[in-house]
Amino acid sequence: MNKTILVAYFVAITSLNLVAAEPSAFGAGNLDSSSPYGLTSSEKAVxxxxxxxxxxxxxxxxxxxxxxxxxxxxxxxxxxxxxxxxxxxxxxxxxxxxxxxxxxxxxxxxxxxxxxxxxxxxxxxxxxxxxxxxxxxxxxxxxxxxxxxxxxxxxxxxxxxxxxxxxxxKSKKTDLDSMENAEIEKKAKAFFSKKYYTKAIEYYSHLILKNYKPATSHFMIGQMKFKRKNYADAISFYKKSAALYSKASYMPELMLNTAISMHKTGDKKNAKAFFNGVISKYPKSSQAKSSKKYIK
Missing domain, CATH: 1.10.287 (Helix Hairpins)
Known part of the structure; x- marks a missing residue:
């Protein structure tokens, strides 16, 4: 009985640490910072x-x-x-x-x-x-x-x-304005599969402007920033995606890639918190195994 209580206490403390760490870790994109990082294109424009x-x-x-x-x-x-x-x-x-x-x-x-x-x-x-x-x-x-x-x-x-x-x-009209959102998403996925990231980012950015599946679109752009090793921008898009829909099926991968991005940018403390969060929330996932390797 005492062992069960001890385990439950450990899980609760780990979850609280993760929740406390996430806002700090997702500090990227703070325009009031003296040295802001991880800004989206709109944040950069602002x-x-x-x-x-x-x-x-x-x-x-x-x-x-x-x-x-x-x-x-x-x-x-x-x-x-x-x-x-x-x-x-x-x-x-x-x-x-x-x-x-x-x-x-x-x-x-x-x-x-x-x-x-x-x-x-x-x-x-x-x-x-x-x-x-x-x-x-x-x-x-x-x-x-x-x-x-x-x-x-x-x-x-x-x-x-x-x-x-x-x-x-004033927003400039493009050829995408004449297309249906579902068609744009289909083409964006095709571009992503072929690694045509520039076009894919353009299409997913348009979907964000149209507020069509914005959480997924932010995640996909984050994935392409991650693959291009633009880790600060990747963190920014992952942050927005998680804020829009924290129960998405891609959350294990989002959290793992966020942790790796933080690790790559030198934010080791928050990276470790996210690695532990993946292990705690998704213990049976492949991302949890990868997180354990990073921690070791």
Whole structure:
């Protein structure tokens, strides 16, 4: 009786270890990882789009900052010009006032000449300031044409990004769209049997898009990735297949090949957990015998 309890306890612990190990082992395909691996084609596309969007966002922000900086500088220039204009107008008003005032206010001609000289000197200084401002504009500020060209460039860039994002979401029609799913599956199996893996992957990928037997299609693509020794991708497709249908007849082979793929990629700890899982769940299968050889 105690021996029976001990065996049951051992099986339960082994199963729990396998369940605990599977999520960690099937960590392939994690897009938030600093070094993601085992990505499917769609996951790779998502990751690449994230990288492209990040680059675009940085470039767009830089250009936006340049435009904003130019606007601030132009606003500052406008304030300076307005200030100089007010000074000039004030001097004109004072000069006109001096000329119109009668001798009752300015009886002394020397005082008149003095005041007139002061105004003339102020105007000379104002002309000098305007000259320096013009030189500063020539050296440091962009022309209106250049500014408009920059704005046009930014807007054109945004339009291109928008079109690119819209274009990436559109699915391209192929000859497979006119075929029945069952016919596509039949041809995919034929390609697989002849080891025409490129065509087989194309057909099974189409079935996945159509959501036709997705668990089997993911498994078959995983098998071809495995045969091509692309073990990281194989793990990713096996993971998705197991998540879609964990009771499939091919599960012993899926788990064995997953364990081998992990072993090949250096993940020895999780590989051992999967080998033990095959032995525990399918003790009489040929995959269990192979797993024992790997463990030894």
């Amino acid at each position: 990751l690449q789009n994230k990288k492209n969007l990040k680059k675009i966002a940085v470039k767009s922000n830089n250009q936006a900052n340049q435009v904003e900086s130019l606007r601030e500088r132009i606003d500052g220039l406008q304030s300076i010009v307005e200030s100089l204009s007010r000074k000039s107008q004030k001097n004109k008003t004072e000069l006109a006032s001096l000329q119109l005032k009668n001798t009752e206010e300015l009886k002394n001609s020397d005082e008149y000449e003095k005041r007139l000289g002061e105004v003339t000197q102020q105007n000379s200084l104002l002309i000098k300031e305007i000259k320096e401002l013009v030189d500063n504009i020539t050296n440091n500020y962009v022309t209106k044409k250049e500014f408009n060209k920059l704005v046009y460039s930014v807007n054109k860039f945004k339009d291109l990004v928008s079109k690119e994002l819209k274009g990436s979401t």
